[in-house]
Amino acid sequence: MGKQVGRAEVAKSAGVSESTVSRALNDSPLISEEIKKKVREQAEILGYFPSRTATLFASNKSFTLGFVVPYYRNIMPFTRPYFPSLLDGLLLGSMDRGYNIGIVFEKHLGKYRTYNELINSHSYDGLVFAITKDDFPELDSMLEHKIPLVLVNNYHDGAASVYARPDKGMALAFEHAVTLGHHSIGYITGDLRFKNGKDRLAVFETLAAQYHLDIQIVEGNFSRSSGFEALSSFGRRPSLVMTASDRQAFGFMQACLEHGIKIPQEISVIGYDNFQLAGTSSPPLTTVDHPITEMGKLAANMVIDMIQKGTLPEQRWVDTGFMIRKSTAVCGGFQ
Incomplete structure (x- = not known):
């Protein structure tokens, strides 16, 4: 040798x-x-290959990003399509930059009490928050200590963020619905403790007023169960229902199936996310296209630039699109 x-x-x-x-x-x-x-x-x-241990020691960095996800007592976050889709983007964005991704459960930081301590321990060099409530009290301290972080699906003054505007995708959804002759439209909201839940509701109300539609709004929380339960909450059956998430749409469609209501013959459904399952549901789901994986890739590069280049926090906005499938039809066209 x-x-x-x-x-x-x-x-x-x-x-x-x-x-x-x-x-x-x-x-x-x-x-x-x-x-x-x-x-x-x-x-x-x-044929020189630097020791990773020596590299980390010399740089005083871990070359690892913390992916902060909510902790649910009864269900792991990665059983929900949003989190693995976002993780895919983070991996795509970080691997070419020589960074790894570690999972951090919100409120469960191991031996560390705060996110600041997590970073100062060099366990992670920066953080990407998958989703945070509009009221996020820990953020002010992190901003004060200049912790490299990016919020996804939330935004706040002074913080780096990646956010998908609902306006374009929902405008296309309304245009599609009205073109099909729908004038009575129901909406199942997301969790209104979150900015994306509030923003999607506000856009829905604005577009409904522009088109002079008869609307009903039922409060939900993005979950499949809230979509299922919403069917019985509408006072009269609308000809089309929009939801704040695909999961709600799937729950609503299940409720319709159990009550013998045919989709789209008797009611049309439009979801929000365009996760992979949307194309394989029965019927395949018409939905707003929410570019989660693209947002994850963008977030990874943003936080790495903050770590390596000292770039200042910025807010990045991406547009939503719209995907037409078979869960929508002409109002009354099958009757």
């Missing part, structure tokens, strides 16, 4: 200092792209 190549040999071959080799291989913003390329080429030629 030949002599193991060290950092000194790479530095000599590249004509730089040993500290420059470390910074270049750690993608430091202090090193030019030209030098980084030169060092990487020489390291590859010589």
Whole structure:
């Protein structure tokens, strides 16, 4: 076995200092792209592979992002399509930057009492919050201590965030509904403790007023059960029901099936999310397209830029789209 190549040999071959080799291989913003390329080429030629333990120790970083998800007593978050879809995006965004993703359960931080302590312990270099209530008291302290973080599906002054505006996708949904002749429309809200729940309701009410529609609103909480229970809460049956999540739509469709109500022959349904299951439900679900995976990728790159380049927090907005499938039909067209 030949002599193991060290950092000194790479530095000599590249004509730089040993500290420059470390910074270049750690993608430091202090090193030019030209030098980084030169060092990487020489390291590859010589067969030098830096020790990850040594790299972490030298950089005082973990190269890991904490993905903060809610903790539910009776159900794990990754049984719900939103969280694995967002995780897919985080992995896509972080792997090319040399970062790992660790799962952090909200309110269950192990031996650490606060998110600040979690970061200061170097367990994680930054945090991505999957979803947070509009009232998020821990945020002020994190902003004060300049913790690198990104909120997904929430936004707050001074905090980095990625948020999908409901306006475009819901406008397309209303245009589709009215074109099909629907004028009596029901809506099942999301959880109004969350900003996305409030914003989707506000857009629904604005669009309904613009089209002069007869509407009924039932409060829900994004869950399948709230969609199921909503059927009995409508005073009179609307010709079309929109929901704040696909899960609610699936619950509502199940309730219709159990009550012998045919979709879309007797009632049309429009969901919100466009998760993979939407294309395989019976009937396949017409829904607002919520680009969760794209948002996760964007969030990962944002927080890594804050860690590595010191970029300031910014709010990034993405648009929703709309996917027409077979859960909607002409009002009265099948009767």
